[in-house]
Amino acid sequence: MDQGNTGDGDLFGEEARSVELLWGERAGPSRGPKPGLTLAAITAAAIEIADTEGPAALSMQRVAKTFGFTTMALYRYVPGKRELVALMVDTAIGPPPDLAAVPGGWRPRLAEWAMRFWAALVRHPWATRSTAGHRALGPNELGWMDAGLRALEGTGLTGAERLDTLALVTSYVRGMAQQTVTVAGGPAGTDEHAMAKMIAGLVHRYGDRHPAVTAALAEAAAVPEAQETGLRYGLDRILDGLARLIDSRRHPERS
Amino acid sequence: MDQGNTGDGDLFGEEARSVELLWGERAGPSRGPKPGLTLAAITAAAIEIADTEGPAALSMQRVAKTFGFTTMALYRYVPGKRELVALMVDTAIGPPPDLAAVPGGWRPRLAEWAMRFWAALVRHPWATRSTAGHRALGPNELGWMDAGLRALEGTGLTGAERLDTLALVTSYVRGMAQQTVTVAGGPAGTDEHAMAKMIAGLVHRYGDRHPAVTAALAEAAAVPEAQETGLRYGLDRILDGLARLIDSRRHPERS
């Protein structure tokens, strides 16, 4: 464990390098031969690979080969694979949306935020996979956080509530994106179908043990729903629940 | 791609073996030497390793070593690591809860389900990590699904709505568990703190670019909240939103 100095707003060791890269804080070197690569180019190539061939196909060798360089050449730009993935995630998510133009207050604003976040996630399925757990936060991701919290300004919610609200929406959208998303390495879109087929197969065999699943599936099978319908359904429930809280803050007498 | 026969309720290839293992469908062999290991023992050992040393430390060699066996010995019991992980996940989640005794209708029942699911997930942080994406469903996991759907019986929701509702709650709880969870390999409990510290550090440096994050954090910093408060907050919003929908189904005249 390399802790190093843990100053006030300081980051320690491994993470510090990640943050430096993510936030573009490396001093531009002047001496030495011209670099044949760019951080942006490397990141873009890595994203391209992960998008088309799946996250399992992403290796340092694979990325280096697309440039005709040796594997080790990449280590002149990136400290390690972890950091590269962090870069990939933040780049893939992209800059946060500007929701100032969305009319109608917090509700359509937060909804728009959620739908755009979802779109960004399903565009790069591996991002949700790699996002799990503790890792350095990139500027884009922090920007998304800020945009989401901005949608909640003026709602009367406390700071903690606003943060928890964003965690609620984020967790939900991320989770849905994970489930919607493709198989590792396979073409997009297949997964939902395969998953449904597998569940159907299991229910067909062991359905008697799981009556509630069987019943719900049977009833739902009659009316197939569109791709985003499920996401919208949950989002509306969340927004309704939020509306209730926000209204109760504005009209405390109604309880 | 080994598709094989894709019958009606049939599963194909690689997945079929996973399902067989998960659902305990292997014919007990009679001839040959006595097995020195058990699927259950192997799974338990693997879980122990993942729990204490993190998912990164889980390797076939590491598992085999705990029994004093060769790595390859494991392959007599498990087709591969993927299948072992699937077993681990289903075992770690454990049998579904019986919520019949919970009084008060769907709302406390679903809440209880969510809290227990959350508890099961945070007990084994790696489970949420491995659960991502397409994989074989185990009996315990399907049991949890059934228990959750059962809580929604009699609510007047359609089959599709009940499924979407469960997806909503599951996605949220899973997402929260992921964020709450420990660093890979590190001791549990550190993560939340480290994450908060990192965000604080970033805001300290780049806060001016992210006023909403800064404001929310500053406001929230005054009143530190308990571990499960965040989870409960979002859950209550979801339940409120659901209640609105369910009520509107019962009293259609009120809009």
Added chain:
DNA sequence: TAGAACTGTGTATAACATAAACCAATTGCT
């Protein structure tokens, strides 16, 4: 112009999953 800093390469290592061949133990069948 000499040296320092930097880039890309070649080589090496350790960990990993897993395949194939092999021996020994056990049991069912004859």
Added chain:
DNA sequence: AGCAATTGGTTTATGTTATACACAGTTCTA
């Protein structure tokens, strides 16, 4: 009882992975 089929565990081997280290060539600066 004995043989053959079956299975468990080991040995050995292969291909892939990330990444450390030393070196050669390049370019800027003092």
